[in-house]
């Protein structure tokens with residue numbers, strides 16, 4: 595199922611300069627920006643396991659790891675890896691005029707909308 599795109603402004607690109615991860619607000623939602631190689635992706639701030647802040651975790655640019663029980667996710671797809679039992683919603687990010695924009699449609703998973711890519 596193809597999801598509609600919903601691009602919303604987040605923080606200034608300069609705020610994310612040199613950072614691996616940064617929490618910021620997009621509308622009513624807190625999101626986590628994560629550097630994924632030469633791209634940036636967005637995901638929820640809280641781990642889908644037991645609500646640990648994912649910003650306390652770590653990333654190698656391809657995999658995001660939660661610090662609490664070491665669940666891991668592929669930053670390209672959000673697919674769980676290793677012991678992780680739930681996928682992580684991952685959303686595309688683009689930069690325009692020095693501002694970071696997030697397509698928040700994929701982040702609606704777990705809110706009041708079903709996740710189109712949940713298996």
Ligand code: FES
Nearest residue numbers: 641643644660663
């Ligand atoms: S709270 Fe994140 S892996 Fe358990």
